[in-house]
Amino acid sequence: MLRYLTAGETHGKCLTVIIEGMPSGVKIDINKINAALADRQKGYGRGGRMLIEKDSAEILSGVRGSYTLGSPIAMRIENRDWKNWESIMGTEECESKKEVFCPRPGHADLSGGMKYNHEDLRNVLERASARETAARVAVGALCAQLLESFGIELKRRVVNIGEVCDDAPVLDDAFYKRVKESPVGFGSEEAQKRAMEYIDKIKSSGESIGGVVEIRVNNLVPGLGSYVHYDRKLDANIAFGVMSVQAIKGVEIGAGFDVAKRPGSKVHDEIVYDGGFSRLTNNAGGIEGGMSNGEPIVVRAAMKPIPTLYNPLKTVNLKDKSQVKASVERSDACAVPACSAVVEAVVAFEIAKAFLDKFGGDCMADICAAYDAYKKRIEEY
Numbered sequence: 001m002l003r004y005l006t007a008g009e010t011h012g013k014c015l016t017v018i019i020e021g022m023p024s025g026v027k028i029d030i031n032k033i034n035a036a037l038a039d040r041q042k043g044y045g046r047g048g049r050m051l052i053e054k055d056s057a058e059i060l061s062g063v064r065g066s067y068t069l070g071s072p073i074a075m076r077i078e079n080r081d082w083k084n085w086e087s088i089m090g091t092e093e094c095e096s097k098k099e100v101f102c103p104r105p106g107h108a109d110l111s112g113g114m115k116y117n118h119e120d121l122r123n124v125l126e127r128a129s130a131r132e133t134a135a136r137v138a139v140g141a142l143c144a145q146l147l148e149s150f151g152i153e154l155k156r157r158v159v160n161i162g163e164v165c166d167d168a169p170v171l172d173d174a175f176y177k178r179v180k181e182s183p184v185g186f187g188s189e190e191a192q193k194r195a196m197e198y199i200d201k202i203k204s205s206g207e208s209i210g211g212v213v214e215i216r217v218n219n220l221v222p223g224l225g226s227y228v229h230y231d232r233k234l235d236a237n238i239a240f241g242v243m244s245v246q247a248i249k250g251v252e253i254g255a256g257f258d259v260a261k262r263p264g265s266k267v268h269d270e271i272v273y274d275g276g277f278s279r280l281t282n283n284a285g286g287i288e289g290g291m292s293n294g295e296p297i298v299v300r301a302a303m304k305p306i307p308t309l310y311n312p313l314k315t316v317n318l319k320d321k322s323q324v325k326a327s328v329e330r331s332d333a334c335a336v337p338a339c340s341a342v343v344e345a346v347v348a349f350e351i352a353k354a355f356l357d358k359f360g361g362d363c364m365a366d367i368c369a370a371y372d373a374y375k376k377r378i379e380e381y
């Protein structure tokens with residue numbers, strides 16, 4: 001089973017991740033991992049921290065001569081900011097603490113402090129920070145390279161930032177090329193301009209803003225995941241992965257919440273056969289009965305605004321229980337484009353896990369043989 005563990009605090013020395021269960025013989029290009037990490041850092045409305053960091057992954061084990069060995073893959077991403085925090089975040093007795101006593105509404109601060117019995121909420125926020133998502137993007141970029149070997153591609157876009165939507169997009173290659181270059185992850189240049197003005201307004205009023213991101217997975221065979229048991233359902237596992245991303249409050253597959261407003265004939269996708277099975281529409285978002293059905297998988301996620309507000313909300317000081325304003329840590333007015341890179345990564349991981357559950361072997365040769373045999377059987381079905 002493909003799995004991973006991350007470790008690291010936002011102002012600690014580095015982020016570390018170990019991935020276990022990757023077969024041998026997957027070609028790995030470190031530049032692709034670093035390009036994904038760079039994408040996660042981009043976006044209009046990002047805060048000061050991204051000017052300090054230049055994220056890149058160092059592979060410490062499990063890869064030799066650009067190919068995976070089948071052994072655990074360890075990666076490390078340096079926190080450049082560490083040099084400014086060594087005396088605060090060091091593992092030995094520290095001279096300064098930079099304590100936080102005023103929990104931010106919307107952050108892990110208060111519940112985390114209660115749960116782990118930390119009076120200094122820095123001990124919570126350091127790990128709860130979305131900095132951890134850099135490690136997950138590295139994992140996703142690794143998984144995407146396994147999927148790429150089988151022609152499976154992932155595409156991401158930002159659907160809306162606050163009230164500004166990327167209008168009526170035609171999701172062709174030219175659209176996704178513009179999305180890649182857009183500072184807000186939009187394909188429409190006119191909507192992009194409106195979104196940037198909107199973010200400026202949000203920022204100048206000491207606010208933050210969220211949005212919706214969308215990931216598509218193309219060229220999947222039918223039958224990843226399963227209907228036979230709840231924990232093997234592909235949509236359930238994707239939703240779990242996406243909801244585990246900091247700041248995500250909602251996940252939709254295909255038509256999502258809209259299915260509750262339409263009659264059955266406007267929800268279910270009619271089946272046709274033309275040398276192979278396909279659907280006339282894709283309201284199911286590529287998943288029926290917990291399994292991929294061969295249509296593109298479409299996942300949307302709603303990101304809430306980042307909880308650190310320069311114009312802070314009311315909270316309570318843990319020291320004397322007085323009503324005060326929340327602590328202000330450095331923040332991002334808008335991190336939705338970065339979030340799209342993170343959600344793409346967690347979707348890549350879940351698809352790779354389901355792919356290996358179905359075709360997995362210890363090495364690429366075994367997986368390719370199983371994959372080719374399955375495709376042949378499906379063609380003849």
Ligand code: EPS
Nearest residue numbers: 010047049128129130131306330331332
């Ligand atoms: C982030 C790093 C953080 C924040 C942000 C995401 O850096 P710092 O805490 O030094 O400013 O910029 O995280 C949050 C705002 C949050 O609330 O989690 C990153 O690398 O993405």
